[in-house]
Amino acid sequence: RSLATAARSTLRIGLIPADGIGREVIPAARRTLEALGSDLPKLEFRDLLAGFDLFTRTGTALPRETVEVLKEGCDAALFGAVSSPSRKVAGYSSPIVALRKELDLYANIRPVVSVASESEERPAVDLIVVRENTECLYVKQESLTQTASGKEARATRLITERTMAFELALARPRKQVTIIHKSNVLSVTDGLFRETVRAVPQLLEVAGRFDSVAIAEQIVDSAVYRLFREPEIYDVMVAPNLYGDILSDAAAALVGSLGLVPSVNAGDSFVMGEPVHGSAPDIEGQGIANPLAAIRSAALMLRHLKYQDAADRIDAAVNHVVREGQFLTPDLGGKSKTDDVVEAVLRRL
Amino acid sequence: RSLATAARSTLRIGLIPADGIGREVIPAARRTLEALGSDLPKLEFRDLLAGFDLFTRTGTALPRETVEVLKEGCDAALFGAVSSPSRKVAGYSSPIVALRKELDLYANIRPVVSVASESEERPAVDLIVVRENTECLYVKQESLTQTASGKEARATRLITERTMAFELALARPRKQVTIIHKSNVLSVTDGLFRETVRAVPQLLEVAGRFDSVAIAEQIVDSAVYRLFREPEIYDVMVAPNLYGDILSDAAAALVGSLGLVPSVNAGDSFVMGEPVHGSAPDIEGQGIANPLAAIRSAALMLRHLKYQDAADRIDAAVNHVVREGQFLTPDLGGKSKTDDVVEAVLRRL
Numbered sequence: 203r204s205l206a207t208a209a210r211s212t213l214r215i216g217l218i219p220a221d222g223i224g225r226e227v228i229p230a231a232r233r234t235l236e237a238l239g240s241d242l243p244k245l246e247f248r249d250l251l252a253g254f255d256l257f258t259r260t261g262t263a264l265p266r267e268t269v270e271v272l273k274e275g276c277d278a279a280l281f282g283a284v285s286s287p288s289r290k291v292a293g294y295s296s297p298i299v300a301l302r303k304e305l306d307l308y309a310n311i312r313p314v315v316s317v318a319s320e321s322e323e324r325p326a327v328d329l330i331v332v333r334e335n336t337e338c339l340y341v342k343q344e345s346l347t348q349t350a351s352g353k354e355a356r357a358t359r360l361i362t363e364r365t366m367a368f369e370l371a372l373a374r375p376r377k378q379v380t381i382i383h384k385s386n387v388l389s390v391t392d393g394l395f396r397e398t399v400r401a402v403p404q405l406l407e408v409a410g411r412f413d414s415v416a417i418a419e420q421i422v423d424s425a426v427y428r429l430f431r432e433p434e435i436y437d438v439m440v441a442p443n444l445y446g447d448i449l450s451d452a453a454a455a456l457v458g459s460l461g462l463v464p465s466v467n468a469g470d471s472f473v474m475g476e477p478v479h480g481s482a483p484d485i486e487g488q489g490i491a492n493p494l495a496a497i498r499s500a501a502l503m504l505r506h507l508k509y510q511d512a513a514d515r516i517d518a519a520v521n522h523v524v525r526e527g528q529f530l531t532p533d534l535g536g537k538s539k540t541d542d543v544v545e546a547v548l549r550r551l
Numbered sequence: 552r553s554l555a556t557a558a559r560s561t562l563r564i565g566l567i568p569a570d571g572i573g574r575e576v577i578p579a580a581r582r583t584l585e586a587l588g589s590d591l592p593k594l595e596f597r598d599l600l601a602g603f604d605l606f607t608r609t610g611t612a613l614p615r616e617t618v619e620v621l622k623e624g625c626d627a628a629l630f631g632a633v634s635s636p637s638r639k640v641a642g643y644s645s646p647i648v649a650l651r652k653e654l655d656l657y658a659n660i661r662p663v664v665s666v667a668s669e670s671e672e673r674p675a676v677d678l679i680v681v682r683e684n685t686e687c688l689y690v691k692q693e694s695l696t697q698t699a700s701g702k703e704a705r706a707t708r709l710i711t712e713r714t715m716a717f718e719l720a721l722a723r724p725r726k727q728v729t730i731i732h733k734s735n736v737l738s739v740t741d742g743l744f745r746e747t748v749r750a751v752p753q754l755l756e757v758a759g760r761f762d763s764v765a766i767a768e769q770i771v772d773s774a775v776y777r778l779f780r781e782p783e784i785y786d787v788m789v790a791p792n793l794y795g796d797i798l799s800d801a802a803a804a805l806v807g808s809l810g811l812v813p814s815v816n817a818g819d820s821f822v823m824g825e826p827v828h829g830s831a832p833d834i835e836g837q838g839i840a841n842p843l844a845a846i847r848s849a850a851l852m853l854r855h856l857k858y859q860d861a862a863d864r865i866d867a868a869v870n871h872v873v874r875e876g877q878f879l880t881p882d883l884g885g886k887s888k889t890d891d892v893v894e895a896v897l898r899r900l
């Protein structure tokens with residue numbers, strides 16, 4: 203993957219706050235990026251539209267212009283959150299699901315890591331959910347029909363994405379990939395998923411590259427059960443789209459708040475950071491949304507673009523603020539406003 | 552529903568231990584039923600075959616005879632657990648999934664209740680997951696294709712099942728049904744599910760019967776998240792098959808062990824108890840399987856057949872044993888054997 207080999211003089215980032223608290227946390231992430239100074243090239247931001255609100259106003263949830271600017275004028279992006287209509291709305295379709303497909307962001311990488319206290323050596327929860335990001339039920343034909351030829355095409359896709367899980371595992375001390383599936387019921391589709399992941403190590407050009415990665419597997423229902431009881435058994439979990447969606451929310455419950463959990467939607471030539479939380483209509487506009495998931499998503503995006511130092515600085519600052527516990531939003535039991543938390547992070551950068 | 556209106560002189564129960572610890576916990580449930588004496592009619596048990604082991608020996612996972620004896624010679628049944636092949640096995644298909652369909656057991660009712668300590672007024676977790684039990688991805692055509700006519704047929708089914716959720720809610724103090732869905736992505740199928748559940752109160756003959764039941768809803772990923780953080784917000788959760796599968800395992804993690812959580816597969820004319828746990832190959836044959844989920848499943852089966860007193864006696868005995876904490880299997884942190892736990896329950900009946 204050639205995402206960031208060339209040194210850039212400018213880093214062009216598309217900002218798509220979309221709905222609800224997305225409009226509060228994306229500006230927070232932007233401020234954090236701007237504060238990094240010389241660790242990054244010159245930053246250029248593009249404000250872009252999408253969302254359910256936009257749809258209700260204009261009839262379009264994802265304007266063509268947003269997709270085109272991202273594809274042609276941006277190196278990366280940050281996405282906020284979308285609201286879900288409470289009733290079926292004719293013509294509406296989720297813009298985040300569409301964006302993942304449009305930009306071919308076939309993997310969704312969601313590290314779920316608790317902040318270790320002073321006395322702990324390692325965080326109690328430290329895992330990554332790698333979600334297949336464009337297929338599974340999210341094809342939105344609401345059909346999983348796997349014809350013989352359809353299966354072939356999908357396998358090609360899945361292999362690429364699974365490679366990403368192995369690359370991630372390789373960089374971690376445990377080096378373990380757990381395949382999440384339900385092939386006891388879906389023997390064809392999840393059976394294919396499982397076999398494909400298992401085949402990755404053999405398929406790579408450089409023989410033996412993944413020899414040190416251990417492969418385990420777990421059926422999705424018991425995976426969720428064990429996640430709650432013994433999260434330490436997991437290192438990198440690789441899952442079909444919908445299971446990954448559920449698993450990452452489940453894992454988030456273990457680390458205190460969804461407001462802490464970042465993700466990137468990643469493909470071969472683009473990366474889009476996105477907090478795992480939703481648009482949170484219940485707290486929208488009150489200035490109390492937790493900005494840390496969006497800020498961490500910006501760090502994850504930078505890491506993916508190979509700006510490791512800048513990413514490390516953000517993560518260290520966020521961890522400090524969480525550990526210290528003085529500036530926390532209500533979801534973490536604190537009383538701080540979004541802006542107070544951002545200021546605290548900026549002071550620590 | 553006319554499941555148990557006529558008084559029976561004999562209660563004929565099919566026993567299908569199937570695989571792994573199913574063969575240890577079903578006998579435990581049988582002993583408990585036999586100890587109830589005059590609270591039940593004369594009991595007749597039929598030992599029936601099914602399972603992955605059977606498949607490997609004979610090429611058949613669910614013999615025709617098992618289905619026929621259940622349909623023609625039994626009033627109810629208890630199912631143990633099935634093992635999942637670790638690789639795709641040609642010709643094998645899960646016998647429990649098949650049985651649910653064969654017997655038209657369209658609802659899977661999974662109460663997840665923690666045992667309140669002496670000092671607690673109410674259990675910390677007290678909810679019921681009602682799973683649609685024969686459709687969703689479990690149709691195993693591995694296709695959710697919804698044609699216009701297909702939708703109609705499915706709606707009819709779903710209504711019947713959802714009625715069960717409302718009946719259950721009606722019998723509970725909170726009287727709240729939460730619909731679990733992912734209609735922000737699956738607007739057609741889960742949209743239909745959601746609208747169908749919402750339509751139940753209007754569809755019933757006796758107008759106003761469910762007026763006191765409140766309907767809430769939750770998207771499946773955030774439902775799992777909130778389940779872990781605030782389980783008290785849920786009363787009766789009604790979910791499509793696969794979400795229900797995952798949710799009930801997730802809820803089980805909250806009450807100490809899957810080894811405590813019972814279920815019944817219920818239809819209009821048959822009921823089959825089944826512990827929510829699996830065949831647990833790791834502890835099979837060691838005599839340490841927790842029998843309480845199977846014993847509670849027997850109680851749930853009896854309750855469904857309107858033997859409330861017998862069911863109450865079992866539940867009270869199980870709760871006593873759990874609360875006392877003297878005879879617990881290793882999954883609950885104890886050192887007891889399966890048989891010790893069964894004896895403890897029998898002493899308390």
Ligand SMILES: CC(C)[C@H](C(=O)O)[C@@H](O)C(=O)O
Binds near residue numbers: 284298299447478
């Ligand atoms: C909003 C929704 C379509 C989305 C998803 O299901 O992918 C969200 O839950 C997520 O996890 O990013």
Ligand SMILES: CC(C)[C@H](C(=O)O)[C@@H](O)C(=O)O
Binds near residue numbers: 387423645648796
């Ligand atoms: C064994 C498997 C087919 C089954 C299911 O998915 O229904 C099990 O997980 C359950 O919950 O009863």
